[in-house]
Amino acid sequence: MGRLVLAEGDKFxxxxxxxxxxxxxxxxxxxxxxxxxxxxVIISAFFLITSRNLKIVPTRWQFAAESVYDxxxxxxxxxxxxxxxxxxxxxxxxxxxxxxxxxxxxxxxPIIQFPTMARFGFPLAIAVLxxxxxxxxxGFKRHGFVGYLKHATVPPGAPTAxxxxxxPIEFLQKFxxxxxxxAIRVFAAMFAGHLILLVFxxxxxxxxxHAAGPLKPxxxxxxxxxxxxxxxxxxxxxxQAYIFALLSANYIGMALAEDH
Amino acid sequence: MVKSAAVLFLAEDAPSxxxxxxxxxxxxxxxxxxxxxxISKFVAPKFEALYTERTEKIxxxxxxxxxxxxxxxxxxxxxxxxxAEARAESARIRDDARAEAEQIKEELRAQAQAESARIxxxxxxxxxxxxxQIVAELRAELGRQAVELAGRIVGESLEDEARRRGTVDRFxxxxxxxxxxxxx
Numbered sequence: 184m185g186r187l188v189l190a191e192g193d194k195f196x197x198x199x200x201x202x203x204x205x206x207x208x209x210x211x212x213x214x215x216x217x218x219x220x221x222x223x224v225i226i227s228a229f230f231l232i233t234s235r236n237l238k239i240v241p242t243r244w245q246f247a248a249e250s251v252y253d254x255x256x257x258x259x260x261x262x263x264x265x266x267x268x269x270x271x272x273x274x275x276x277x278x279x280x281x282x283x284x285x286x287x288x289x290x291x292x293p294i295i296q297f298p299t300m301a302r303f304g305f306p307l308a309i310a311v312l313x314x315x316x317x318x319x320x321x322g323f324k325r326h327g328f329v330g331y332l333k334h335a336t337v338p339p340g341a342p343t344a345x346x347x348x349x350x351p352i353e354f355l356q357k358f359x360x361x362x363x364x365x366a367i368r369v370f371a372a373m374f375a376g377h378l379i380l381l382v383f384x385x386x387x388x389x390x391x392x393h394a395a396g397p398l399k400p401x402x403x404x405x406x407x408x409x410x411x412x413x414x415x416x417x418x419x420x421x422x423q424a425y426i427f428a429l430l431s432a433n434y435i436g437m438a439l440a441e442d443h
Numbered sequence: 444m445v446k447s448a449a450v451l452f453l454a455e456d457a458p459s460x461x462x463x464x465x466x467x468x469x470x471x472x473x474x475x476x477x478x479x480x481x482i483s484k485f486v487a488p489k490f491e492a493l494y495t496e497r498t499e500k501i502x503x504x505x506x507x508x509x510x511x512x513x514x515x516x517x518x519x520x521x522x523x524x525x526x527a528e529a530r531a532e533s534a535r536i537r538d539d540a541r542a543e544a545e546q547i548k549e550e551l552r553a554q555a556q557a558e559s560a561r562i563x564x565x566x567x568x569x570x571x572x573x574x575x576q577i578v579a580e581l582r583a584e585l586g587r588q589a590v591e592l593a594g595r596i597v598g599e600s601l602e603d604e605a606r607r608r609g610t611v612d613r614f615x616x617x618x619x620x621x622x623x624x625x626x627x
């Protein structure tokens with residue numbers, strides 16, 4: 184990235200969309216693709232190793248794995264889906280949470296420093312091709328075809344006239360917007376966060392290398408902001424992973440709910 | 444500088460960030476499904492089994508403690524019942540003993556009373572008999588003496604006549620009636 188700044192000479196080239204299109208490492212394989220594969224290796228290894236020898240009284244690593252598992256199981260899945268139906272969805276919710284979490288956290292890990300979810304294809308794939316079919320499938324299975332359409336688009340308790348407005352909105356939301364917004368939410372947060380970090384880091388670098396003498400120390404301010412933003416990013420990355428899993432569980436819970 | 448930067452930004456021939464790469468969509472999906480498979484096949488069942496085991500263990504412990512408590516309570520009840528029974532038994536025995544003692548005392552008293560009454564009666568009877576005997580003796584003696592004295596005074600034997608008239612006897616009978624209250 185410094186390369187870009189240097190190439191522009193004394194003109195500051197602000198980081199932009201181009202910084203998210205990294206050159207392929209080999210063939211058509213890009214850095215996000217490698218990171219994506221790495222993420223499932225990391226998560227699988229973490230859970231497989233820690234769950235190899237589970238004990239009633241947990242060891243330290245087992246406790247860590249249990250905390251993550253419990254968080255996905257109890258705080259997200261059971262809260263949103265309800266204690267009656269949540270069991271079969273625990274693996275899905277846990278996978279969503281850890282998958283998005285690790286791919287987000289890449290953004291602040293030194294050297295890796297690229298949130299994979301800032302590539303729209305990845306969140307889109309799991310939101311539209313996994314979460315979307317799953318919650319509609321369980322909804323249709325639970326309520327029947329017509330029953331589920333009615334369940335999803337005609338919420339009870341509104342005056343009749345309202346339904347002319349409410350039903351199309353509900354339909355649009357359940358069948359079109361929910362999965363797309365789910366993907367966009369995490370993508371946009373990661374994209375913007377990475378861009379902010381780039382701006383402060385590259386800005387500081389530019390100030391140090393190319394600004395007039397007295398302005399050079401200002402680069403420290405820029406880097407201080409970059410560090411502060413890194414902490415903020417860490418928070419947002421965890422939060423977005425939580426929200427992604429939470430909303431997915433919420434959609435499943437709503438599709439399964441007896442009445443709402 | 445700001446203007447040139449903006450121009451530069453716009454001039455960049457970068458593709459739209461919201462146009463997903465098909466390769467990434469496919470890779471993301473495959474990677475996710477792979478991870479989902481691993482977690483739902485190898486990870487989640489282990490944790491769920493652990494939770495079940497843990498729940499059972501805790502529940503088992505609680506149940507065991509409850510059973511032990513129940514047993515202890517039953518034993519306590521039994522001991523209490525036995526103690527109460529023993530107390531009742533001892534009270535009953537004590538009452539019986541007291542009643543028996545009372546009865547024995549009563550019997551003894553009655554016996555003693557009867558005995559004393561018998562002794563008194565016997566004594567009285569004896570006294571009565573002695574007295575009667577003495578009175579009879581005295582009466583005979585007195586009659587004889589009186590007649591003898593009278594005979595001496597009169598100078599002749601009045602025995603036959605006195606016997607005839609029963610004078611002495613009559614006198615003595617009179618004497619008896621007069622002195623009877625004094626005797627008692």
